[in-house]
Amino acid sequence: MDKIKQQMLINQILFRISLFIEVTLIFSFASCSPLYYFLFQTQNPDKDTGGATQSTLALLSLTQPNVSVTYPWGTFTDNRDGTVRFIGNAGSFGGQVYTETTLTYAKCSIGQTWLPGDNSCSPDVPSQVFYCPANNNSCNDTVTFLLNNSLSAAYSYCDTLEFGGRTNWRVATKNELKLTVACSENPTDIPIDNDLAGCGVMKRYYLNTTIFPLAGSGSIGTFWTATAQSAGVALYVDYTRGYTTGSGKAFARAVRCVSEP
Numbered sequence: 001m002d003k004i005k006q007q008m009l010i011n012q013i014l015f016r017i018s019l020f021i022e023v024t025l026i027f028s029f030a031s032c033s034p035l036y037y038f039l040f041q042t043q044n045p046d047k048d049t050g051g052a053t054q055s056t057l058a059l060l061s062l063t064q065p066n067v068s069v070t071y072p073w074g075t076f077t078d079n080r081d082g083t084v085r086f087i088g089n090a091g092s093f094g095g096q097v098y099t100e101t102t103l104t105y106a107k108c109s110i111g112q113t114w115l116p117g118d119n120s121c122s123p124d125v126p127s128q129v130f131y132c133p134a135n136n137n138s139c140n141d142t143v144t145f146l147l148n149n150s151l152s153a154a155y156s157y158c159d160t161l162e163f164g165g166r167t168n169w170r171v172a173t174k175n176e177l178k179l180t181v182a183c184s185e186n187p188t189d190i191p192i193d194n195d196l197a198g199c200g201v202m203k204r205y206y207l208n209t210t211i212f213p214l215a216g217s218g219s220i221g222t223f224w225t226a227t228a229q230s231a232g233v234a235l236y237v238d239y240t241r242g243y244t245t246g247s248g249k250a251f252a253r254a255v256r257c258v259s260e261p
Contacts, residue, residue: 069210072188073098073179076211082107082114083164084211086179094190094244096175102261103176106169107212109223110157110255121213128252129153131224135232135248145228147171154224158257169257174227174235174244176258181242182208191243193235199242206242212256224253 068077074088088101108114111127132139132152139152147155147170154171161169174193181190183199183206191198199206205214205221221240228234233246236253 067210069208071179071182073190074101076105076180076208078107078119078211079164080119081164082116083166088179094178094181095192096178098175104164104166104259104261105172105180105212106161106163106257110154114163124214126254128254129157129224130250130252131228131234132249135250137228137231139249140226140228140234146173147226147228154255155226157255161257166259168259170259171224171226172256172258174225174237177223177225177237177256178244180208180212180256181206181237181239181244183242193244194246195243196241196245197243198238202241205239207239222253224255 066077066080068075070076072089073091073093074086077085077087079085084105084107086101086103086105088098088103090100091098107119108121109126110129112121112123114120115122130153131147139147139149139155141148150156150159158169158171161167163169178190181199183189183191184203185200207214207221222236222238225235225237225244228249229246232248234249235244235246237244
């Protein structure tokens, strides 16, 4: 009987030790989690420098599930870190032939800041810059017709951007930016270049707004691409109609950056 009592006592001691270790581990891990800080840490605006709050908001954003949208030409996934992952399919879309590709788009446009707390961009309306200060080839290569130097404010913005752990940003090409058009009447295709009918019915936006934020209104719906059409004309995407066309290079438009892979 004494042996039985001794064994029972040993079991109770081992159980309490095990329980103590489990509780200690739980609180140890919890104290490192963003949810722990959000719920239990003292929020004192007089002492908060802002850095801790921003870090917590960023961590809370990253704990939310990623959102993906799939089109015939590929799948966009919001990484919830200010970037958007695109896995592209091979095929012909919008009159262009695409190969399988992987791209990373900046969620926000020029002049906007990504807000990790609600995964949004501020201010609502992005800045606008010139493709080139003059309607000539001084900002783009004359063979590829792509932006290639800092005379272009659009080029400089993306070329110097450091965001999302990346430094290889550039202005999205015409074909790359066209992929972000989403025609609500016909979501299975992209309008061909210079088709001014665009998506058909004129609405406020034809942008993949499940992934990318709205960019203001009116002319702010136009974004430069990196692609020139000629010495005096560069191509842009107009999200108010969903079409891709060209204009003089010394016009101010918004810019979205992209990187590879």
